[in-house]
Amino acid sequence: MGKHARKAEPVMRTLIVEDEKHLAEALCQIMTEQRYQADVVYDGADGLGYALTEQYDAVIPDVMLRLDARCLIRGDDSDRLGFKEFEVLRLLMANCHAVVPKDDIIAKVWGLESEAEDNNVEVYISFLRKKLAFLDSAVTIGTARKVDYFLEVPTV
Numbered sequence: 001m002g003k004h005a006r007k008a009e010p011v012m013r014t015l016i017v018e019d020e021k022h023l024a025e026a027l028c029q030i031m032t033e034q035r036y037q038a039d040v041v042y043d044g045a046d047g048l049g050y051a052l053t054e055q056y057d058a059v060i061p062d063v064m065l066r067l068d069a070r071c072l073i074r075g076d077d078s079d080r081l082g083f084k085e086f087e088v089l090r091l092l093m094a095n096c097h098a099v100v101p102k103d104d105i106i107a108k109v110w111g112l113e114s115e116a117e118d119n120n121v122e123v124y125i126s127f128l129r130k131k132l133a134f135l136d137s138a139v140t141i142g143t144a145r146k147v148d149y150f151l152e153v154p155t156v
Helices: 021-033 044-053 083-094 102-110 118-134
Strands: 013-017 037-041 058-061 071-074 077-080 140-144 148-152
Touching: 013 021, 013 044, 021 037, 037 044, 044 058, 044 071, 077 118, 083 102, 083 118, 083 148, 102 118, 102 148, 118 140
Parallel strands: 013 037, 013 058
Antiparallel strands: 071 077, 140 148
């Protein structure tokens, strides 16, 4: 490399699936400014097609899409999530940059009146970790203070 040549930085590929075109374009601009490569599609069917045929590090879906499907997809591989797995992952995604206490997971996924215990959460976190690993996902679930969880999302 020459004196002024810079090593190419890895690029995180993202897919934005959003039916509101102005919002989709704004998200794309933000992602591009942060040095992500972003593709944009405007409906769930196209989003699924892109997600199945391209390699993305992350998919940013419209909040109102393909929640009934409850699948993790990466490239040609996918893994179906059970209802509780999906709810735990959705809670972690909604709090992506925050630590989520185990008690909050129990309250929001099982309900305040449930008899769910800490080990219920641990079992579902274990299921999710295995499914993310099966898909060779760069996203992982971290543990803080042995009782709290958070999503670890790689940065560019």
